[in-house]
Amino acid sequence: MSDDPVTRFKAPVRLDYTVTAGSVTADFLREILKGRLVGRRCPDCRCVYLPPRSACPTCGVITTEQIEVGPNGTVTTFSVIRFPFEGQVLEPPYACAHVLVDGTDTPLLHIVGNCDVDDMRMGMRVRAVWAEELKPTLASVRYFEPNGEPDVTYDSFSGHV
Amino acid sequence: MRPVYVAGFAELPHLLQDNLLDEPEMVQRVTAAALADAGLGRDDVGFTCSGSNDYVMGRPFSFATALDGLGAWPPIRESHVEMDGAWALYEAWVRLQHGDVDVALAYGFGKSSLGSVEAVRTLELDPYSLAPLGIGPLPLAALQARALLDAGLATEADFAAVVERSRRDGNRNHTAPMTEAMSAAHALTLPYISSPLRGHDGPVRTDGAAAIVLSTEPVGPRIAGISHCIDAHQPGFRDLTVSRSIATAAAAAGGTSGVDVVELHVEYSSQEGIVLRALGLDSSVSVSPSGGALVANTPMVAGLCRIGHAANAVRGGAKRALAHATSGPLLQHNLICILEPA
Ligand SMILES: [Zn+2]
Numbered sequence: 274m275s276d277d278p279v280t281r282f283k284a285p286v287r288l289d290y291t292v293t294a295g296s297v298t299a300d301f302l303r304e305i306l307k308g309r310l311v312g313r314r315c316p317d318c319r320c321v322y323l324p325p326r327s328a329c330p331t332c333g334v335i336t337t338e339q340i341e342v343g344p345n346g347t348v349t350t351f352s353v354i355r356f357p358f359e360g361q362v363l364e365p366p367y368a369c370a371h372v373l374v375d376g377t378d379t380p381l382l383h384i385v386g387n388c389d390v391d392d393m394r395m396g397m398r399v400r401a402v403w404a405e406e407l408k409p410t411l412a413s414v415r416y417f418e419p420n421g422e423p424d425v426t427y428d429s430f431s432g433h434v
Numbered sequence: 435m436r437p438v439y440v441a442g443f444a445e446l447p448h449l450l451q452d453n454l455l456d457e458p459e460m461v462q463r464v465t466a467a468a469l470a471d472a473g474l475g476r477d478d479v480g481f482t483c484s485g486s487n488d489y490v491m492g493r494p495f496s497f498a499t500a501l502d503g504l505g506a507w508p509p510i511r512e513s514h515v516e517m518d519g520a521w522a523l524y525e526a527w528v529r530l531q532h533g534d535v536d537v538a539l540a541y542g543f544g545k546s547s548l549g550s551v552e553a554v555r556t557l558e559l560d561p562y563s564l565a566p567l568g569i570g571p572l573p574l575a576a577l578q579a580r581a582l583l584d585a586g587l588a589t590e591a592d593f594a595a596v597v598e599r600s601r602r603d604g605n606r607n608h609t610a611p612m613t614e615a616m617s618a619a620h621a622l623t624l625p626y627i628s629s630p631l632r633g634h635d636g637p638v639r640t641d642g643a644a645a646i647v648l649s650t651e652p653v654g655p656r657i658a659g660i661s662h663c664i665d666a667h668q669p670g671f672r673d674l675t676v677s678r679s680i681a682t683a684a685a686a687a688g689g690t691s692g693v694d695v696v697e698l699h700v701e702y703s704s705q706e707g708i709v710l711r712a713l714g715l716d717s718s719v720s721v722s723p724s725g726g727a728l729v730a731n732t733p734m735v736a737g738l739c740r741i742g743h744a745a746n747a748v749r750g751g752a753k754r755a756l757a758h759a760t761s762g763p764l765l766q767h768n769l770i771c772i773l774e775p776a
Contacts, residue, residue: 284562284565286557288489289550291548291549292492293548295453295459296455296456328459328462328502330458333465334462
């Protein structure tokens, strides 16, 4: 018998889940398979959420209306990623950005491609670029890219930053 | 103590698997229904408290996600317990004692269908001495049931009688899932799954949510007393055939004299006798007329539902109804809430 103190022991912890998205997110993912971005509108304050929310966090009511939005949008803010990590879709450097998709009130966090990072600007106009094979995930939008429209003013999106 | 009343209660149907509603939608629907039952609006609520568990829901901060359903922007006064909603109601009751808030909302939500409640409960045991053994809630309950049989405090026929009554009553409760009717005699012919317990001695695990609105206005059943008490976590450190924490909590809540209805948070049929004996009651009172937690066992919700159904019993004419909620292994932590007509 050893008198050495016990300093460690292994107790692996693992829990498995089968998560269901719920009907609101499931509807959103189904539309993605058709190459469409669909948000949900609050019946009270008319705010359009993307990704959709089942309930409006401001009004506390069920969002009832599904509306197609995009495919264009505005970069409200961004950050340039300069380091590599596992699972990256684009080669660094590239930008991740909040994109206020046209017709929505909540910026969508996504990435911006086909754009020199030194050209990234708040107010820049972009459009969704879809993957060749659509899957029920937001990654089916590969990235947003500049759409050639002139920049919009900060005041035009300052309520959504 | 400042008098507090149950102004409204609602529960979603307890479903074996709810694939349609996400957390915010569950919370929105159930809290809106409870507020409607109380004749109150969202803006009347001065304090909100929720009960849920991220390990049950399989995602971090699920309680924060669920707040969307409340309309919590601009910010509201809100709190959370990683426990059954019955303890959220307790915190709401304490909050109303402060005197500056008159209406409080307590809710709980949970889904059994996303993962394994048994696996979660196993990991809740002592991480050094018990969790590595992988002893889940069913084998533990069987150990307790065996202790009851050996002590001469119960028979397997007693367990079967609880199953028969729970299923009969549950099938009359439209929020509980339909279960196969089962006579006690038939139940006793079915095989053991963890001796001396059979499959039907355990809970029907479900998905769902419940909400209760508390008010300091006498608009519903009055909370005559509420208290909770806890035993040692390690099952080996207690006499499993008795529950001191239930007896202590019941005494602190004003005692069980005159109680005519009890709603018990019993997960295994074998535990009902332990709870009744600790309360100093027997089956001459109406026991879990809703069908109880055996037939509609939504995690983090089943305890709060006992309080809601006890309130419904008072609304229906009961003179003194007792609700019991439990948490932890083998009736470790127990809450008693006694309701009387306003
Ligand atoms: Zn709204």
